[in-house]
Amino acid sequence: xxxxxxxxxxxxxxMLPLLxxxxxxxxxxxxxxxxxLGLLPILDVLPFYIAxxxxxxxxxxxxxxxxxxxxxxxxxxxxxxxxIDGQLNDLISTVLLDREQAQVKIVAKARKAYPxxxxxxxxxxxxxxxxxxxxxxxVPIGISQNSVIEYMNDxxxxxxxxxxxxxxxxxxxxxxxxxxxxxxGQLKAALLPDxxxxxxxxxxxxxxxxxxxxxQYSQSVLSFSTTALxxxxxxxxxxxxxxxxAVADLNKDPNAYRNVLIEKTRIPESIQGTYNVPPFPxxxxxxxxxWEDVVKWAQDKGLIEQPVAYNTAVDKSFMQ
Numbered sequence: 001x002x003x004x005x006x007x008x009x010x011x012x013x014x015m016l017p018l019l020x021x022x023x024x025x026x027x028x029x030x031x032x033x034x035x036x037l038g039l040l041p042i043l044d045v046l047p048f049y050i051a052x053x054x055x056x057x058x059x060x061x062x063x064x065x066x067x068x069x070x071x072x073x074x075x076x077x078x079x080x081x082x083x084i085d086g087q088l089n090d091l092i093s094t095v096l097l098d099r100e101q102a103q104v105k106i107v108a109k110a111r112k113a114y115p116x117x118x119x120x121x122x123x124x125x126x127x128x129x130x131x132x133x134x135x136x137x138x139v140p141i142g143i144s145q146n147s148v149i150e151y152m153n154d155x156x157x158x159x160x161x162x163x164x165x166x167x168x169x170x171x172x173x174x175x176x177x178x179x180x181x182x183x184x185g186q187l188k189a190a191l192l193p194d195x196x197x198x199x200x201x202x203x204x205x206x207x208x209x210x211x212x213x214x215x216q217y218s219q220s221v222l223s224f225s226t227t228a229l230x231x232x233x234x235x236x237x238x239x240x241x242x243x244x245x246a247v248a249d250l251n252k253d254p255n256a257y258r259n260v261l262i263e264k265t266r267i268p269e270s271i272q273g274t275y276n277v278p279p280f281p282x283x284x285x286x287x288x289x290x291w292e293d294v295v296k297w298a299q300d301k302g303l304i305e306q307p308v309a310y311n312t313a314v315d316k317s318f319m320q
Contacts (some may be wrong), residue, residue: 007207032232034063035239038075041068041265043195044220045088047246047280049264050257054249056242062235066243073149079104084110085228086236090148090220091286091294094304096263099304108282109317111222117278118210120152121197121219124189127180133162136208140234142178142190147219148218151297153191155217167251176266195275199268216290229315244320247280254279266299273301286314 039045048066051057057064067084069075076093078084080103088110091220097103113119124130136157143149150169157167170187172178175196181201182190192200201207209217222243226238250257254277262272288310298304 002221010070010075019221026272030279033061033235034065034223034239035063035086035228035235036067036084038067038078038084040072040075042088042193043261043265043267043278045265046069046257046261046277047110047250049260050250051242051246054246054259056245057239060238060242062238062242064239065133066212071153074261079225083226084225084226085232086222086224086239087224088220091291092133092298094221095147095294095298095304095308096314098308099140099298099306102312103119104223104225105229105313105315106221106223106235106286107229107315108222108243109281109286110222111278112281113211113215114279115212115278116179118194118197118212119215119220120149120156120191121210122153122156122189122203123200123205124208125185125187126206127185128140128206130189130206131158133160136162136189137166138168139188140168142172142181142187143169144178145169145171145172145301146176146301147173150295150301151219152211154297156191156211158190159214178295179268180281186256191294191316192276194268195267198275199271202274203272217293219290221286229318233318237320240318240320244282247282250277251279251282269300283320285316285319288314 027302037048038160039048040284051062052066063273069078072093075087076097079087094104111119130136143151143153153169154164154167172181175192178190179192179196179200181187182200182205228235258277259278261267267275291310291314295307299307
């Protein structure tokens with residue numbers, strides 16, 4: 001009898017590590033390895049799909065669900081409701097989400113302008129001649145108000161030499177509609193993100209100014225909800241490792257991923273065979289100066305009452 005009890009005691013001791021491991025990898029731990037990410041069909045999201053196709057998320061032990069969204073408003077509503085953990089967004093979106101309390105935090109830059117690869121362009125409609133700032137004084141420019149599009153429109157035009165009080169705008173929030181109105185001559189000028197800007201130029205529009213010389217103003221970012229950062233920090237770090245692997249692959253041979261870009265994002269048919277995929281930043285994050293400029297703009301526009309502190313909206317601790 002004693003030997004049986006001894007055998008049972010030893011068996012339980014031997015099984016204890018297995019039981020503890022089972023607990024460690026139970027439902028809660030599995031949930032901490034799942035991430036849902038909201039993505040617009042834009043150029044900036046390309047590394048998400050490269051990481052997915054190459055198995056980089058799986059190699060990190062992650063289950064990543066890429067959730068397509070039709071608009072920035074839908075994406076931001078999903079993260080506010082806790083339906084997604086993270087997103088690719090921009091600084092204006094982050095300011096507005098965090099204006100009352102911290103809801104999201106930036107953990108890395110996703111994309112920025114490079115000397116030969118603008119992120120945003122102001123273009124004039126076919127047949128419209130613009131030779132200097134005076135030619136756009138009080139001319140309505142197609143934009144999306146209270147967004148990164150309006151922010152970039154202001155920064156580009158003022159840097160170009162057009163006084164702020166001579167900037168006129170026309171609200172056209174949907175980028176494809178803005179593009180069509182420009183190309184049909186119903187807008188004399190518009191601000192378009194690439195590759196739509198390049199497609200407009202290929203179709204006869206003319207470049208007014210782009211962000212290649214003032215790249216500090218333009219960027220998209222990777223941001224996560226404060227809940228996800230608190231409850232799933234290791235999953236976010238694993239995600240960023242997979243993202244960085246995808247970006248490194250992309251930067252080695254950008255055009256190798258043109259077909260993925262065409263399949264997953266909005267690339268106008270007219271430039272699908274000629275558009276050169278841009279490089280992406282590696283291990284970069286929004287600086288305090290970049291953040292504070294956006295905050296100042298949002299305050300000047302009356303979008304926020306109080307400034308949103310840099311440390312409230314940007315978390316450098318997740319940088320690799």
